[in-house]
Amino acid sequence: MKIIFVKDYEQMSAEAGELIAAQMKIKPNCVLGLATGSTPEGTYEYLANLYGSNKIDFSKVTSFNLDDYYGLAPEHEQSYRYFMNKHLFSKVNIPIENTHVPSGIAEDIDAACAEYDRAMEASGGVDLQLLGIGINGHIGFNEPDDKFTANTHLVRLDESTIKANARFFDDPKDVPKQAVSMGIKNILQARKILLLASGQNKAEAIYQTVLGPITPSLPASALQLHSDVVLIVDEAAGQKLWDAKKQGKVHEYVRTF
Numbered sequence: 001m002k003i004i005f006v007k008d009y010e011q012m013s014a015e016a017g018e019l020i021a022a023q024m025k026i027k028p029n030c031v032l033g034l035a036t037g038s039t040p041e042g043t044y045e046y047l048a049n050l051y052g053s054n055k056i057d058f059s060k061v062t063s064f065n066l067d068d069y070y071g072l073a074p075e076h077e078q079s080y081r082y083f084m085n086k087h088l089f090s091k092v093n094i095p096i097e098n099t100h101v102p103s104g105i106a107e108d109i110d111a112a113c114a115e116y117d118r119a120m121e122a123s124g125g126v127d128l129q130l131l132g133i134g135i136n137g138h139i140g141f142n143e144p145d146d147k148f149t150a151n152t153h154l155v156r157l158d159e160s161t162i163k164a165n166a167r168f169f170d171d172p173k174d175v176p177k178q179a180v181s182m183g184i185k186n187i188l189q190a191r192k193i194l195l196l197a198s199g200q201n202k203a204e205a206i207y208q209t210v211l212g213p214i215t216p217s218l219p220a221s222a223l224q225l226h227s228d229v230v231l232i233v234d235e236a237a238g239q240k241l242w243d244a245k246k247q248g249k250v251h252e253y254v255r256t257f
């Protein structure tokens, strides 16, 4: 894992934006795996600005999002399709038919999940997967469990995730209890993975992701099995890892911003 320690959210977003832009320049028809939530918002703004100044082109890019809430229609303001349209797709020239977000309202969810996996495979696979991380170590909506789930599937959200995401809803009772998420195998099949973390409440999960045991009780620890992961952490999220680095416990390639 290559670890880049940055000062704050703004630097994290800029570093991540530059990395994704580089991927798009190397392979204009690349397949991007995308995430939602507070973490990548700044990255999307950075990419939209690069596009606005003619530095990148999304016309041949395809995207697959990690997840969406079960039961929310794409038009719902808290659906992840809505989030993506608002924060990225409406601001750049990606053909909307090239963008994919798991359906939270398909009549046959299992069939829709299998179809999502097939579509990802047919696209040639994800070149670069962007990830945030939950305070409980979830990636996508793969919550702590006693086994890793491989493919796109329906999940029951953890109480801590429901609580953390209540900030986006007018009434905390409206937070869906289930979601549709790519599985751990889907995520690990990406050629390159970019994990972002900002804020003190992510510090323990990030420490365990890098230095803890590989266990489904901390799903992000599965990233240790992937050979091309870049982790960008800000000072607050990286604090515990930084302390470990000072004690000589972090052997991965490390760069400070």
Ligand code: F6R
Pocket: 034, 035, 036, 037, 038, 039, 040, 066, 067, 080, 131, 132, 133, 134, 138, 139, 140, 141
């Ligand atoms: C979102 C996703 C989640 C978030 C995680 C962190 O598509 O897959 O794993 O990345 O819940 O959320 P934020 O960034 O809001 O702290």
